[in-house]
Amino acid sequence: MKYVIAANRIWYKNMPVKLAALTKQEFILIDKKEDLTFELLQDIKPRYIFFPHWSFIIPKEIYENYESVIFHMTDVPFGRGGSPLQNLIARGIFDTKISALMCQEDLDAGPVYLKRPFSLFGSAEEIYIRAAKEIEEMIVYIIENEPNPVKQQGEVVYFNRRKQEDGNIANLTDLEQVFNYIRMLDAKDYPRAFLENGNFRFEFQRASLKNDYVIADVKITKRR
Numbered sequence: 677m678k679y680v681i682a683a684n685r686i687w688y689k690n691m692p693v694k695l696a697a698l699t700k701q702e703f704i705l706i707d708k709k710e711d712l713t714f715e716l717l718q719d720i721k722p723r724y725i726f727f728p729h730w731s732f733i734i735p736k737e738i739y740e741n742y743e744s745v746i747f748h749m750t751d752v753p754f755g756r757g758g759s760p761l762q763n764l765i766a767r768g769i770f771d772t773k774i775s776a777l778m779c780q781e782d783l784d785a786g787p788v789y790l791k792r793p794f795s796l797f798g799s800a801e802e803i804y805i806r807a808a809k810e811i812e813e814m815i816v817y818i819i820e821n822e823p824n825p826v827k828q829q830g831e832v833v834y835f836n837r838r839k840q841e842d843g844n845i846a847n848l849t850d851l852e853q854v855f856n857y858i859r860m861l862d863a864k865d866y867p868r869a870f871l872e873n874g875n876f877r878f879e880f881q882r883a884s885l886k887n888d889y890v891i892a893d894v895k896i897t898k899r900r
Contacts (some may be wrong), residue, residue: 677701677702677819678701678702678703678704678720678721678722678723678741679695679701679702679703679704679722679723679724679726679728679815679819680703680704680705680720680722680724680725680726680742681703681704681705681706681714681726681728681733682706682707682726682727682730683705683706683707683727683728683729683730684708684709684729684730684732685692685729685804686800686865687729687804687805687807687808688705688728688729688808689705689707690712690783691703691728691808691811691812692704692705693793694812695812695815695816697772698727698812699816699819699888700703700705701819704720704722705890706771707845708733711745712732712734712735712738712823714735714737714738714741715840717741717742719751720744721890722826723743723819724740724742724743724744724745724776724818724819725738725742725744725745726745726747726765726811726815727742727744727745727747727850728747728807728811728815729747729804729808730746734746734771735787736780736781738739739779739780743778744778744779745776745777745778745789745803745815745818746774746776746777746778746779746784746786747772747774747776747807747814748775748777748784748833749761749764749794749807750772750773750775750790750837751772751773751775751791752775752784752828753784753785753828753829753830753831753832753833754830754831754832754833755772755787755833755834755835756783756784756832756833756834756835757783757834757835757836757837757880758835758836758837758838759782759835759836759837759838759865760772760835761796761800761803761804761836761860762800762838762860762861763789763835763855764796765838765856765859765860766838766856766857766860767837768856769796770794770795770796770797770838770839771793771794771795771796772794772796773792773793774791774792774794774807774810774811774814775788775791775866776790776811776814776818777789777825777828777836778825779870782791785786785826785828786828787825787826787827787828788827788828789818789823789825790814790818790823790827792810792813792814794806794810794871798859799859799862799863799881799882799883800859800861800862800863800866801858801862801863802805804863819899822861823840840867841850843857843861843868843869843870844869844870844872845857845858845869845871845880846871846872848894851888851889851890852871852885853876854883854890855884855885855890857869857882858862858880858881858890858892859883862881862882862883868880868881868892871893872899874899875898875899876896876897876899877896877897877898878894878895878896878897879894879895879896879897880892880893880894880895880896881893
């Protein structure tokens with residue numbers, strides 16, 4: 677049996693090798709938008725396509741012809757939409773679930789295969805690394821058990837994809853908020869939490885929250 681892992685983040689680069697060792701099945705990694713084509717999938721004929729972290733719209737002809745499983749870092753239907761990690765932490769929510777759901781036309785609205793509890797403590801990089809491990813275990817479960825997905829239940833709450841300017845900490849009023857904004861954007865290839873004045877931009881990472889102050893590394897650049 678063949679399976680596809682479609683993920684465009686570094687944390688999932690080695691997942692196919694790990695899953696092949698665990699399941700004795702064949703896994704193919706697709707990490708570029710242009711490589712996820714219907715023609716390629718026709719050659720592979722995967723049982724499932726798993727999307728642990730995919731930043732692009734999945735073409736309709738793909739999810740209508742191949743069972744496609746999305747992993748979303750909220751307890752859906754709460755938190756459908758973009759930037760789930762950052763939206764949760766910005767709302768002061770530090771415990772969530774990772775939901776494995778079937779890809780359908782409506783965003784993050786498909787029926788759910790399973791959910792796993794998940795903590796949002798640590799930097800974004802640490803959180804994503806832990807999430808990759810949790811998702812790996814969920815994929816093994818789905819392959820071994822082929823659960824029937826169940827329709828989502830509850831109030832639907834949508835998240836908007838956060839923009840780079842949303843990382844501005846200038847208007848925050850609480851030190852814990854400042855700490856959370858810095859850590860929730862502290863991951864490879866993510867725009868950092870920042871401040872700007874007339875001449876300079878200050879970008880923060882590796883934050884630590886103390887009793888009455890925050891320590892963080894700062895990168896200072898000239899404003900363009």
